[in-house]
Amino acid sequence: MAVLLSVLFFVEAPLAGPRDKWPGAREKGTGAYRKNEPDGYGGKRPIRERHEARKEFEKFFKEKNLKVGNIKEGELLFEAEILDRNNNVVDKVVIDKRTGRIRSIY
Secondary structure, three states: OHHHHHHHHHHHHHHOOOHHHOOOOOOOOOOOOOOOOOOOOOOOOOOOOHHHHHHHHHHHHHHHOOEEEEEEEOOOEEEEEEEOOOOOEEEEEEEEOOOOOEEEOO
16 A cells, blocks of 8 residues: 555656746736846845835836835734725735745735
8 A cells, every 4th residue: 555655756756847837827916026136035035024015016016006004013924905096905924024025925
């Protein structure tokens, strides 16, 4: 039985991949994956203050004609509401304080 399970694991493992490789993985929400780009989703810049977080969120969502609403500070991240032009919440995103990585939490 153990041999069968290990064979199944090694056969199935290559089929699994990171979420961003799945078809349509980035179609929902407002996030965009740009690995290792300092201004993108995979950024590598620490964010310490709320005003720094707001600036990064605004820069990230500027091209999408979205606004940044309320920002809450947590121990390891900042959470922001992303608003459309009618002030409806369309997404909630976080930025990691240690890395500057932005991602959707919806």
